[in-house]
Amino acid sequence: KGKIVEIGKDIERSNCVDTGIFLCSPKIFSYVEEAVKEGREELAAGIARAAKNRDAQVFDIAKIESYASKMRKEITPWWIDIDTEQDLGRAEKIIIENASKNPSDALACYIHKPVENRLVSWMASFDITPNQVTILVNVLAYGVAALFFLGYLLPASILTFVVGIADGLDGKLARVKLRTSRLGSLEHSFDLLFEFSWFIALSWYLFRSTDSSAPLVLCIFIILFIAFYRHVYDQFRRAMDKSLDDSGSFERKFRRIAGRRNLYNIPILVGILLVPSYSLDTLIYSLVFILLHSGTTACVYSLRAMKHMRAVDLKTA
DSSP states (O other): OOBOOOOSSOOSSOSSOOOSOOOOOTTHHHHHHHHHHTTOOSHHHHHHHHHHTTOOBOOOGGGSOOEETTTTEEOOOOOOOOOSHHHHHHHHHHHHHHTSOOOOSHHIIIIIHHHHHHHHHHHTTSOOOHHHHHHHHHHHHHHHHHHHHHTOHHHHHHHHHHHHHHTTHHHHHHHHTTOOOTGGGGHHHHHHHHHHHHHHHHHHHHHHHHOOSHHHHHHHHHHHHHHHHHHHHHHHHHHHSSOGGGSSHHHHHHTTTSOOHHHHHHHHHHHHHHTTTSOTHHHHHHHHHHHHHHHHHHHHHHHHHHHHHHHHHHHHO
């Protein structure tokens, strides 16, 4: 059981696949020498000789841990034999799909992901590095902050959605090109920084324009809630080696509506579109909505994290 009986392309019935990847001991050289003497110079011929001596066995890829906490999903090992252009296209799609994190919010899942996949497929053909994309995204993001600060609200709001898509490109491109790095992990910290800069810039503009301190107070508490639940989220993954979004059926449903930058951009855009019909005070209500959204997310994340971590503590006590 588990031994290779026969190997080759002329087998009519088989229950395993020869991927061309073998883990060999020095003994393989003796089998290869025997195969060469018979006029067969391929490595597979040496493996076939080992199989005849019951000295070769299969490896069950199902034994590989398939859950990747940083990707928030199961990534099943796969292999494809590329003989045609269609095979190559199929392989590229599989690579890009596996390089995609399981999206959290609904906007990222249903709109951003397909757009990002197409862009990454195109960008992968060029000599563009993930770090270059990160720098470009940050330049664009702080341009958005400047537009909010100066009062160009509609262009700024539209660009927040562009940044939302562009922000998913660098990590995905790094995984597709096998160019992930420790430096690249800092991208999330810079993401949080420019996200906060948007709230600060918008709130400061509203404060100057309305002579009301309400936008600044709302901004302080929004940043407080976001910083708190982001920290809870990160601590949970470090402690549990699993994403909080993937820790239960409730969490998998809640993540679609949980507080995220992508979803916060929507009430801001709605408020801006309503300003001509009403007043700038409409945007204060947008900030109130974001405050409630972020506060609810902070409460849910902290309570659910405590529940799951407590359950593990009780099991291991």
